[in-house]
Amino acid sequence: MEQRQDRRATARVLGLHPNSVDYRLARITELTGLDLGAPRDAALVLAALLLGSGQANWPG
Numbered sequence: 532m533e534q535r536q537d538r539r540a541t542a543r544v545l546g547l548h549p550n551s552v553d554y555r556l557a558r559i560t561e562l563t564g565l566d567l568g569a570p571r572d573a574a575l576v577l578a579a580l581l582l583g584s585g586q587a588n589w590p591g
Contacts, residue, residue, distance in 0.1 A: 536568070 565572040
C-alpha cells in the first residue's frame with residue numbers, strides 16, 4: 532500500500548518479480564474473499580495489518 536498499489540514498485544521493494552506480487556495478491560483474494568483493489572477491502576486489510584503488528588497509534 533505504501534507503493535500506491537504499483538505492483539512493479541512493490542516488487543522492487545520486496546525483491547520479487549512483479550508476477551510473484553500478482554500471484555500473492557491473487558492468493559490473498561482467494562483465501563480471504565477480499566478485493567485489494569476495492570478501497571473498503573484495502574482499508575480493512577491495512578487496519579488488520581497495523582493492529583496485528585502493533586503499529587496502530589491510538590489517541591490518549
